[in-house]
Amino acid sequence: MYPFLAFSSICHVLFLHYVYRMNESNSQSEEIKAPVTGEKSDVYRIRTKDNREIILVGTAHISQVSKELVHDTIETENPNTVCVELDEGRLKSIQDPNRWKNTDLKDVIRKKQLATLIANLVLGSYQKRMGAQTGVKPGSELKEAVDLANEKNIPIVLADRDIKITLKRTWACTPWYRKFSLLGGLFASIFDKTEISEEELQKIKEKDALNSMMQEFGKTFPEVKQVLIDERDQFLASKIKNAPGNKIVAVIGAGHLRGIASIIEEDKELPSEESISVIPKGTAIWKIIGWTITLAIIASIVLVGYFAGIEKAGQLSLQWAMLTGGGAMLGAIIAGGHPLTVLVALVMAPFTGLTPLIGVGFFTALTQVYVRPPRVSEMETLTDDIWQVKRWWKNRVTRVILCFLCPGIPAIIGKILAIFKIYQAF
Template sequence: MENNPILERNYPADVEIVPVNGREFILIGTAHISQESTDLVRAVIEQERPDVVCVELDEQRYKTLSEKTKWENLDLKQIIRQRQLMTLLVNLLLSSYQKRLGKQLGVAPGTELLEATKVAQEMNIPLALVDRDVRITLRRAWNSMSFWEKMKLLSSGFVGAMEGEEISEEMLSEIRQSDVLTELMNELGEFMPVLKGVLIDERDTYIAQKTRDAVGDKVVSVVGAGHLKGIKQALLENRNEDLSLIEEVPPPSPVGKIIGWGIPALIIGMLVYIGVTQGAEAAGDNLLYWFLVNGIPSAIGALLAFAHPFTIAISFFGAPLTSLTPVIGAGYVAAFVQAYFAPPVVREFQSVGDDISQWRKWWRNKLLRVLLVFILTSLGSIVGTYLGAAEIISNLF
């Protein structure tokens, strides 16, 4: 495509023009919930008529935005089998908060990214999706955090999702500004450096490399404002990055694996020791206590979630066994049974973004109830495991 010379470029600070080795990268930093950003994206692409348009999307997110079927196509049972319910919960909490902001701003989250793809198609400009697969990003973020960091993230996410107060016009005005979004990214780094490393720094590197790989001398790249500075710096450094290391999901920590297998081995070893030193009856009493102290709290958790009767029964009988293996937890077993006997309907998938911010809807929406079953039965099993271990240790001698 022949590039038309631009005599004047009176662009706002959200647009960075980065010349590198005879190529020109025009970076548009956007707010994902801003109509102004949407208008700016169209204006810049129409004026510049680049050789290619790069967008901060991966295939899955692009399909989600363009087809409007984000939750309808969710394979809940597959997510449970892959032990990704916590990742789903984090995604739902963040999406709910962003959606609430979008409603007040009058524009849906991600509209400016979709606008970039539409303009490119209208002008017959090649389109490049340059973001990392969102599933890899979320799993890398989750696996990189410690247990306490995960709890910290979830608690802050619940606060944000459950916050009922309307956001003031002054705050909304600030949110529209890219420099404020960048500042929010900096605060995220201070709040949880591991999360910033995966969500921001790694993706800066990834998006910059994919943008560099795009074919053409003039490239327009539409990215979130929080990525603008990092991507610009990476482009100016102009070095080829090996993306294979950040396209893999890191394995669980070996310390966590040792603890995960060590606790069950310790419990079983103590029961055997009691049997040898105190007799089979004493070992049987401790084993019965272990069964009840694990099964009852998990069943109560399922009951509090108004779970299906089969889910409650499975929670009671399954928790004592699942707590002795790190391969699968009581919460995942209970969630799978709940999803099987009380599967969510399409309407509940569509409304989950709104329902998650209202506690009562967690019991009415079947998708959220599956998550509630998972959370409460997992907590019940954790409590039971610690109580059971403490009792068996006290009975050793």
């Protein structure tokens, strides 16, 4: 998995984008009532029925104030256990932030994980850009919690759900028509020039703005909020409640503070961790539709050959190859692909157009990464290059991504035109 805070990629960068944009128009929101008398609203103390003390520390992932608050809270409270909003993969990432630079793009493409990498890249870059404005690396407060707990020999509980599960559940639970909005939000974030300061971050956390933003986000993307926020509130709360010791400090994102506090305080019944960690099986309807279209195309050409002659069927087959292959070839050229990549687009698109299992972008991206492998320096500048469109064609990594994305759309257009030509033949 590429960068550290990539726990739900497309949907999370969209949520961040949504929060920061909404903050600009909601600067007059009512203040949050501090849940703990005499303490910052970022810290929430809970006394459980079995007389254990749970201290929730709500943070912003790019805030120096949050980093200092985490340090001071752990130092002052000296808890039996520290819980952090991390999973195994993200813990490794914050301990070795340069690990992703050794990513083997060939392996990523072969495993059909390039789309995930793209989304994670945008999220990591977005967090990095926001962090640059506040002078704090994304997730510094979580790293501070882990480092300080290790230094003081305090047991650590990784309380978050596996990022891969969260991503897959989010995508599987989101209706197809809302997926376009998610992708649109991801694309819009690339061109977003919103700036945020440390002071503005604290305003978001200290006011009711964050809660109202989350509610509005839930109205727009209810399935995303359910998986990204509500389910993770339940998962995190379960891990925190079951953490060993009489005094627990839990470092969590500010967006989870209210939900987790409510669950623990009211002792709400929680679903099992297994039940919210299962990947829903996708409906077979789209594969059925895809194969039905494929069979209809082939059957139509065969019927044309039977009634109008082999020559006419050959013409339709050639038109299919030229329209789908030509469209993909045009996309590969726009992407700045190597001549061999362009040739692969031309040859493979007529075949991939007949199957719903794989797209032409898989072959063009794989070809491009073999003939123009990225340099180490380009991996190092990738998170900066992604925000400048003019660099997309200069960095070999982003060019591989372009070769993955660009051939598909014109190939689909060519496929539609070819189907229309076949229809006209009857």
